[in-house]
Amino acid sequence: MKHLYKTPIPSTRKGTVDRQVKSNPRNKLIHGQHCCGKGRNARGIITARHRGGGHKRLYRKIDFRWNQKDISGRIYRDGEKKYILHPRGAIIGDTIVSGTKVPISMGNALPLKESTSTDMPIGTAIHNIDITRGRGGQLARAAGVVAKLIAKERKLATLRLPSREVRLVSQNCLATVGQVGNIGVNQKSLGRAGSKCWLGKHPVVRGVVMNRVDHPHGGGEGKVPIGRIKPTTPWGYPALGRRTRKRKKYSDSFILRCRK
Numbered sequence: 001m002k003h004l005y006k007t008p009i010p011s012t013r014k015g016t017v018d019r020q021v022k023s024n025p026r027n028k029l030i031h032g033q034h035c036c037g038k039g040r041n042a043r044g045i046i047t048a049r050h051r052g053g054g055h056k057r058l059y060r061k062i063d064f065r066w067n068q069k070d071i072s073g074r075i076y077r078d079g080e081k082k083y084i085l086h087p088r089g090a091i092i093g094d095t096i097v098s099g100t101k102v103p104i105s106m107g108n109a110l111p112l113k114e115s116t117s118t119d120m121p122i123g124t125a126i127h128n129i130d131i132t133r134g135r136g137g138q139l140a141r142a143a144g145v146v147a148k149l150i151a152k153e154r155k156l157a158t159l160r161l162p163s164r165e166v167r168l169v170s171q172n173c174l175a176t177v178g179q180v181g182n183i184g185v186n187q188k189s190l191g192r193a194g195s196k197c198w199l200g201k202h203p204v205v206r207g208v209v210m211n212r213v214d215h216p217h218g219g220g221e222g223k224v225p226i227g228r229i230k231p232t233t234p235w236g237y238p239a240l241g242r243r244t245r246k247r248k249k250y251s252d253s254f255i256l257r258c259r260k
Contacts (some may be wrong), residue, residue, distance in 0.1 A: 005191065007035070011190065011191055013191070015191025015195065016189045029061045030058045030060050031058070034191065038052035038202075039051035050201060050203070053197055053200060054201075056224065060083045063083060064085075064137040064141075065136040084096075084139060085137075087106050087177075088144075088179040092183070093193070102188060104120060107178055109175065109177075111172055112157040112171045112172075112174075113155075113157075113171065120177075122152070124148070126146070126147050126175040126178070127146055127147060127179060129176075137174070137175075139159075139169075143177070143180055143185040143186075144180055144183035144186070146180065147159050147160060148163060150166070155170060155171055156170060157170070157171045163259035163260070164257075164260035165255065166255070166256040166257040167254050167255045171214050207234065215234050216232045217232070
């Protein structure tokens with residue numbers, strides 16, 4: 001549930017805040033999140049721009065691996081406690097199961113392969129998908145995303161990822177049924193620039209408004225074009241359309257269609 005501020009102050013007039021979930025972290029499942037000073041490396045050189053500051057935060061240890069098999073768990077109940085990605089539609093009191101022979105229902109984690117009792121049907125919406133069995137979920141983990149199982153052949157399963165990429169993964173890999181919750185996270189309005197600084201994100205400006213020593217697009221009198229055939233990065237490499245994926249990467253043979 002999104003709450004909209006109703007104040008005459010311009011900074012918070014259209015700001016929103018999420019009041020759906022109350023924070024109640026467990027001490028054994030959280031730890032302090034270390035933030036590098038303004039994106040600098042060990043030599044003190046800025047390697048990640050537009051970072052710095054921000055409020056203190058605690059990172060919650062999320063169980064992406066589902067190490068315990070054939071174990072059912074109830075959301076927000078007593079027993080061994082672990083954080084997992086919130087499936088869309090899950091509420092307090094629902095029971096979720098992780099294993100090899102579990103029903104196809106929202107929040108349950110099971111392999112993509114066929115089994116004697118249950119078989120994940122074609123067209124199932126899934127998230128938190130393994131790339132390598134036992135390594136933990138690495139695909140479709142962001143808020144509101146969902147992948148789709150579109151085919152099975154031999155020992156491989158074909159998935160359509162949220163980026164529209166179509167790739168192959170082993171049928172032994174685990175996946176969680178359903179869509180990741182918090183689908184309205186992109187619709188949140190911060191209201192003012194200071195709210196974004198609290199997240200550790202500094203302002204970003206265009207290269208054409210910088211000085212010539214700061215960016216290849218900078219310099220000149222007034223509003224002038226970039227003065228180059230193609231846009232470049234601050235270090236002179238082509239930008240805005242140049243592919244950054246490595247050539248002859250090990251996973252190229254598993255990608256049937258590249259993302260758009």
